[in-house]
Amino acid sequence: MYRKCIIATMTLFLxxxxxxxxEGLKQSDVPMLVNQFLGMHVEYNTLDDELSSRTLENxxxxxxxxxxxxxxxxxxxxxxxxxxxDDYINEGNLSFIYDIYAVYKRRFDENLRLFDELMNLKYDFxxxxxxxxxxxxxxxxxxxxxxxxxxxxxxxLQLLNYMAAKKNIAESKEKLKNKYRIMKKxxxxxxxxEILSRFMNAFSTALDPHSNYLTQEExxxxxxxxxxxxxxxxxRLSSEDGFVIVxxxxxxxxxxxxxxxxxxxPSDKIVAVAQDDEEPADxxxxxxxxxxxxxxGKKGTEERLTVLRETENKTQPGRMIVPIVREEIRLQDSDAxxxxxxxxxxxxxxxxxxxxxxxxxxxxxxxxxxxxxxLRDMSTKxxxxxxxxxxxxxxxxxxxxxxxxxxxxxxxxIVQIKEGQRPAHVIYDDKGLLYEGPLVVLINRFSASASEIxxxxxxxYHRGIIVGPGSSYGKGTVQSYNELPFDRGAIKITxxxxxxxxxxxxxxxxxxxxxxxxxxxSIWDIGEDKSRYALKWKKIPGAPLERLNGAGQNVISIxxxxxxxxxxxxxxxxxxxxxxxxxxxxxxxxxISLKEESEIEEHKKKEIEKNMNRESGEKVIDLENxxxxxxxxxxxxxxxxxxxx
Numbered sequence: 001m002y003r004k005c006i007i008a009t010m011t012l013f014l015x016x017x018x019x020x021x022x023e024g025l026k027q028s029d030v031p032m033l034v035n036q037f038l039g040m041h042v043e044y045n046t047l048d049d050e051l052s053s054r055t056l057e058n059x060x061x062x063x064x065x066x067x068x069x070x071x072x073x074x075x076x077x078x079x080x081x082x083x084x085x086d087d088y089i090n091e092g093n094l095s096f097i098y099d100i101y102a103v104y105k106r107r108f109d110e111n112l113r114l115f116d117e118l119m120n121l122k123y124d125f126x127x128x129x130x131x132x133x134x135x136x137x138x139x140x141x142x143x144x145x146x147x148x149x150x151x152x153x154x155x156x157l158q159l160l161n162y163m164a165a166k167k168n169i170a171e172s173k174e175k176l177k178n179k180y181r182i183m184k185k186x187x188x189x190x191x192x193x194e195i196l197s198r199f200m201n202a203f204s205t206a207l208d209p210h211s212n213y214l215t216q217e218e219x220x221x222x223x224x225x226x227x228x229x230x231x232x233x234x235x236r237l238s239s240e241d242g243f244v245i246v247x248x249x250x251x252x253x254x255x256x257x258x259x260x261x262x263x264x265x266p267s268d269k270i271v272a273v274a275q276d277d278e279e280p281a282d283x284x285x286x287x288x289x290x291x292x293x294x295x296x297g298k299k300g301t302e303e304r305l306t307v308l309r310e311t312e313n314k315t316q317p318g319r320m321i322v323p324i325v326r327e328e329i330r331l332q333d334s335d336a337x338x339x340x341x342x343x344x345x346x347x348x349x350x351x352x353x354x355x356x357x358x359x360x361x362x363x364x365x366x367x368x369x370x371x372x373x374x375l376r377d378m379s380t381k382x383x384x385x386x387x388x389x390x391x392x393x394x395x396x397x398x399x400x401x402x403x404x405x406x407x408x409x410x411x412x413x414i415v416q417i418k419e420g421q422r423p424a425h426v427i428y429d430d431k432g433l434l435y436e437g438p439l440v441v442l443i444n445r446f447s448a449s450a451s452e453i454x455x456x457x458x459x460x461y462h463r464g465i466i467v468g469p470g471s472s473y474g475k476g477t478v479q480s481y482n483e484l485p486f487d488r489g490a491i492k493i494t495x496x497x498x499x500x501x502x503x504x505x506x507x508x509x510x511x512x513x514x515x516x517x518x519x520x521x522s523i524w525d526i527g528e529d530k531s532r533y534a535l536k537w538k539k540i541p542g543a544p545l546e547r548l549n550g551a552g553q554n555v556i557s558i559x560x561x562x563x564x565x566x567x568x569x570x571x572x573x574x575x576x577x578x579x580x581x582x583x584x585x586x587x588x589x590x591x592i593s594l595k596e597e598s599e600i601e602e603h604k605k606k607e608i609e610k611n612m613n614r615e616s617g618e619k620v621i622d623l624e625n626x627x628x629x630x631x632x633x634x635x636x637x638x639x640x641x642x643x644x645x
Contacts, residue, residue, distance in 0.1 A: 024488070027094050033213065036482075037204060040495055042535070047085075047086040052085035055199075055206045058202035059199055067138060081096045094199075114148060115180055119176070131153045154284075158176050158271075159176060175279070179282050204493075206533060208535050215489045216487045233255045234256055235250060249263070254324050254325060265524070273294045274304040280306060297326050302325050304322065305321070307319070308592055336374060340381055349385050351621055357400035357401050367400045384438070386439050389442045398453070402429055405429060405453070408434075409457065410432070413544070413545055414428065414501065417496050417498055438640055440636045444469055453500075455511045456511050459500070460504075468516065469518055469522040470513070471509060476508070476528075478495065499540055507537055508529050510528070515559065519576075559635055563635050570631075573631075
């Protein structure tokens with residue numbers, strides 16, 4: 001029997017380490033695992049033609065995510081498997097997996113010979129040409145000439161990355177050659193277990209983005225990741241088109257504490273990693289797991305990340321080096337913070353920043369406990385309203401979100417959880433109200449999961465006003481984690497969907513703000529709706545609840561109109577909206593310059609060094625650098641005034 005547990009946390013720290021290899025998957029395990037996924041998944045219970053087609057696409061992508069090996073004719077030939085994968089698996093016939101891999105291996109060898117030929121070319125790094133890095137925008141190569149040009153651009157980009165670390169062209173070419181020598185050995189050494197693992201992940205992620213198969217080594221790593229103490233730089237990473245992508249920054253981590261001018265940002269592409277004084281390792285086309293191993297390290301050690309960033313103009317570098325000193329991610333750095341803001345009108349407004357929903361028994365701390373302490377303190381100080389900031393809060397423990405919601409809602413349903421076709425289970429709060437005054441809740445695209453449950457409950461009850469630049473992340477699912485017997489690894493399966501008390505799912509669409517205020521965070525093209533094969537939005541019957549009179553549609557309409565008038569006349573917001581448009585246009589192109597940026601890079605290096613020596617001096621409330629928050633306090637003031645009338 002396998003051991004099963006429901007994953008309580010909405011967000012997970014993916015931390016990896018080296019482990020002794022297990023016996024691994026066998027061909028006979030695959031049908032059993034497929035049936036296990038289908039038996040537990042919240043949405044899909046049958047391997048039909050649609051899932052077969054998705055699985056095929058994912059498997060091909062797992063081998064050649066950058067579209068540097070397969071030709072269009074190869075992809076066309078694979079389509080014969082599209083509607084029969086279900087039949088093959090039921091028959092226990094997995095020969096098609098190896099047939100596709102054999103084509104990949106042949107193309108890999110062919111294109112390594114092409115690589116050797118192209119390395120002898122003389123590259124002009126002063127020529128301003130663009131390379132498409134968004135592989136969804138390009139098809140597989142139609143012929144050898146198209147493949148040759150694709151490889152030429154890729155080689156030029158990778159040489160530029162080495163040269164950014166002050167390597168000359170000869171040194172850069174040698175480093176790149178060594179990288180592909182290692183890749184060749186890796187591909188030649190692919191075992192049955194590795195091929196089958198790729199296929200199982202291709203199948204599981206065809207169900208939804210959060211279902212996965214984990215090898216025994218990855219399973220051991222996952223268990224390590226659940227420890228309270230983590231050492232590293234504090235970022236969440238993903239892999240796309242051969243690039244390692246920064247998904248988000250973990251509150252309290254080393255990356256979170258970098259000066260504003262050099263902070264990593266979502267959508268940044270990490271292309272090289274250097275340890276202390278060591279040479280940078282090119283990580284383009286490297287497995288995500290191997291990249292994470294390079295990045296993770298002991299507290300106090302330094303690493304330098306070479307990052308590609310899409311920018312709005314040529315005065316900003318598209319390539320930069322970010323030095324980060326690894327440190328322990330301390331949970332206290334993610335604790336709730338508070339401050340009382342006094343408006344020009346003399347109104348006291350309580351401000352609470354909640355980075356995550358946490359419990360730390362060792363310290364006797366929890367997010368709900370800290371919120372109670374803060375709210376009692378706010379009551380003593382006689383604040384007229386409270387602003388609860390959930391911007392950037394990626395989630396956490398479900399029970400904490402429910403308990404915090406109950407501090408603002410006297411009694412009633414907080415969230416509904418549904419498993420498959422079973423009736424929804426309604427979770428109530430029954431611990432009593434602690435604050436009943438005017439409430440404003442802030443969200444952005446990085447507010448996810450448990451944050452969305454809390455904001456959704458506040459919205460459904462009309463308990464407060466939701467303010468944001470747009471909808472939240474849109475993750476409305478929960479996963480079960482199942483350890484497999486005989487060291488076969490583990491499987492993570494989406495088994496439940498969350499719904500707001502009123503019956504609306506947070507999945508895909510997220511929580512929509514009542515009042516929209518522009519913010520630069522809206523630039524970043526992230527969210528559940530950007531994930532391939534995300535589960536669809538649904539609605540179920542609402543649970544009985546008594547809506548409050550605090551933030552009804554009439555109140556929101558009046559306050560929203562005043563806010564829009566201020567925003568439209570504010571030079572800061574006018575400039576910000578222009579920036580957002582420019583960035584979105586640039587990001588939408590999905591390209592990166594192949595021109596050397598040595599002068600810009602040198603300027604950036606000096607800026608980094610200057611900023612690294614500067615005290616952060618971050619404030620809980622920094623209106624000077626946060627116009628969004630400044631406008632939120634204006635909205636809150638209008639709310640207080642309206643309520644008093």
